[in-house]
Amino acid sequence: MQVRFTGTRRLLPALALLACALLLAAAPSEAQLRLDITQGVRDAVPIAVVPFGGQAEGAGTDVAAVIANDLQMSGRFAPLERRDLVSRPTRGEEIRFEDWRLLRSDFIVVGRVEPEGSALAVGFELFNVRTGASLLSQRLPSTERGLRATAHRIADLVFERLTGTPGAFSTRIAYVTVDGRPPSQRFRLVVADADGFNPRTIAESTEPIMSPAWSPDGQQVAYVSFESKVSAIYVQRLATGERRRVSARAGINGAPAWSPDGRQLALTLSREGNLDLYTLDLATQSLTRITTDEAIDTEPEWARDGRSLYFTSDRAGNAQVYRVALDGAHKAERATFTNGYNARPRLSPDGKELALVTLDRGGYRIAVLDLASRNLRVLTNGSQDESPSFAPNGAMVIYATRERGRGSLAIVSSDGRFQQRLSSDQGDVREPAWSPFPVR
């Protein structure tokens, strides 16, 4: 019954303390996810990320290690093992390119952490090992506490320079954890960095918490909580922990999804047990009914132009994905035609594809539907994979899966070639939602 919610900024002063507590106890509420590569890519690009200068061995945040981990997590790069590094240059002029060619490293990142006034600055350079050409050279302001964020930023820049796609390493994920056996379970809504680091519980209840959804500016999370013994939708501001109950109507209040402009939520409400889609204006609280079918209509997702919704419906007898315009002038159109079960659509950042759950040869799996060609590409091979969510750069999809009977998170590249798991040591982890890019 008891619910706690916590703002992230409020937590910052206690962060050092928290870090200690984590090391000592690994408290279940803050249990950190661990990255395991389960399916690598043969043609991942080898890259050397040399330990940054100005950092003692075992320093609080190992900038180079964070960058290497990010690049590895993308599936596109294979960072050299640190023990294989032949030398430790920290500036371009110190690099002997022939050494790194022998190691078959295509690219090299060097850098150093330096004091700047009362704070820090991190300079870094990216080189093409074969040609010796400098591809990137920047100096980013930072602080002791902000070093990890700066390292993610560097990984973003390196990734974009080498792939043409912006990196999504400075983003966050929200997910739900469940500890204990029914009926005495504890549900937590957690927000962590995209690499699983720095988990913070933002809401906690003995009743179910579901369906976290990021606002387009990444400042708020909407979610469903049963803390009052019935479902209600809450919107919580991460910086302050301030929380509003935006829908607690009789029946079901579910599946919140933010409009692209952040002003409305699409949601599912029920009357007499019939679930339909509605839109809710957050400022005026005015509610508009979008579907009226007697079937289960749920799991809305906004089209990029904000004029229509994709959603799950069993109006044709089994769950399929449909699209309905918000102007009320057109009937809903079916979007999925392959397989007998397709549900929980999530749109790619470019609006051209839907990630969804499909029943594929007996297993519930994550697939990507190309909206133009209607081609359905199955990305995973679990039996109970669900809740897909695109990274804001479209390169990866995070989803929930089962590992030895427990819920855990996994990430698959959008082409399905690279898979990894975000494992937790205890409890169930489920319903991941990848944040948008941070506003800069």
Add this chain to the structure above:
Amino acid sequence: MKSIQVLAVALLALGLAACQKPKQVKPEPTAAVTTTDAASTSGIGEGSAAGGTPVKPLTPQQQALADLQQKSLVFFDFDSSEIRSEYVPVVAAHAGYLVKFPSARVRLEGHTDERGSREYNIGLGERRAQAVRRALMLQGVADAQVTTVSYGEERPAVEGTDEAANAQNRRVELVHAP
């Protein structure tokens, strides 16, 4: 205001917990109900119950409820919200009780197994709860006596991923207010 609501819900939960105990205490439901009910009542009401709880006889309604709660689960087939024939008498017994005691209330909690997406399963659990609600109302139960909630797959009765576990999780629980 909010704390009153919380307290009210807490009281309700305690009451429900007390009511559900006889399910486990099998042989003598009458005695079990009397003691647990009294214990939780004094615990809530006075806050300082010091032993010596008086044993009150059950009212006819309490007796009827105790009998009902031996059977308060309706199970469903996969992706179905049809009440199977073996559970028709179960629903009828609850309907009889609710018609006989018009002040009595029941909460129908719909559940699914873990297959499929979570919010879709909320819809399926709701459909099951509504199927039981309609059956109750066809037998004369008043609308105001029945509330529904769907937990989808969020509150499984048993853990596990095999069909035996799934079958036990596809259910509606009929929970009576104290």
